[in-house]
Amino acid sequence: MGILSRASYIIRSKVSSLLDRAEDPTETLDYSYEQMRDELQDVKQGIADLTTQKKRLEMQKQRLEENVEKHNEQARRAVEQDREDLARKALEKKKAKMNQIEELETQIADLENTQDQLVEQKETLQQRIEEFRTKKETIKARHEAAEASTKVSEAVTGAGEEFEDVNRAIERAEENTEEMEARSAALDELQDEGVLEDQISDKSDLERELEEVATEDSIDSELETLKSDVEEGGTSEEPQSDIEMDDEIEQELAEIDNEDSN
Template sequence: MGLLTRMETVFKSKMNKVLNKMEDPRETLDYSYEKQLELLQNVKRGIAEVTTSKKRLQLQRAKLLQSNEKLEKQARDAVAADREDLARMALERKAALQQQVDGIDREIAELEKQEEKLIASEKRLSTKVEIFRTKKESIKAQYSAAEAQVKINESVTGISEEMADVGLALERAENKTEEMKARAEAIDELMEAGTLEDLTGSKDDIERELAKISAQTSVESELARLKAEAGKEPEKEETEEEKKGV
């Protein structure tokens, strides 16, 4: 029994969460308002039925009173004609009809009381329904505003989280870029110092030496040209024999 009770409790809690997610308070309020309107309509229908019954009894009472007036006249005519027996018969019928009229009067009075109670109930209920309607619309408006605010806040939160991720990505990119710049500068310095060979170059060692000789020759040629323009004789280089004093 303990296990079954626990399973029942868990099931009810799960269902309660599902129902809470599915339930829309605005729909619940509208449904309650519709039910109150139905109740109010039932009360109004009851008033109409009581009023109809009262009107029917009043019409029946009016017919009985007409019959009584007719019997009263017949009794008078019978007395004038010295027909006491007919006068007595008319008066007996009149008395019976009067009893019916008295009964109808009691029923009409009872219906009037019911009618008054129903009308008072209808007025109180109408006031309550109108108050509920106003409050319902106010709550619905507040709920809609709160719902919109929640959606906005969720959107802002999502954007903030996304921007935070973008910020981290930018920071990582900047750090990586700075690291690559530092490595590039370090490699340039090593290549300029000759510590690191430029493996991407197309020249080998011989070509680099020939390039240096060509550059030196070009410099000497330019220097000789400048001296000639200045009227200075270019210095003759000593041969190996002169250097030996031969």
């Protein structure tokens, strides 16, 4: 596999891994669950803000009610002192405060209605979140079980992209091994035939031929000497038992001895 092929394989593997993670339903379910929890938190925060606002209006109403009592007391004292003008002025202020109290009561009632609605929505949303969480965990468990089962099946059957790459790697390794074995066998055959020795040797063809002639002359001379000794009736020493003879020569000599004895 070349450098570009390996780089392409690595990039394809990483892209495939990213796509698998992007399409992972368990992550999608977890994300949806977190979104629902965020919505629930927003509803709770809204209820808290409404409660604070309602409490602020109730405190303002309480101060106005205290002012109403104060202006009512002022009007009574003004009448006692025969100050009708002051009594009228105090009653006007009392009436204005009472109008403000009525407006606050309307706003407080509206806030209470909104608050009740939000509380009801919060409880409904919270129940839905719990149901979704249970379903989410069930689906995640099923998905993980199916994913594990798929991986085991792919491992047993050799399916899937990873195992396809493994199979291709095995095929390449087998091809390389067979090629090396064939090369080794060819080299052994050439070595047995003496071709490699001729190629490696520094001697020229002429030098090798001269050596072969000299060897043959030496063998012929020694053979003539042995023949002369035999004709003169001389005996050669028996070979020592501990001297190893060539198996092929020894076998041929034994066959000749058997023929002579017969």
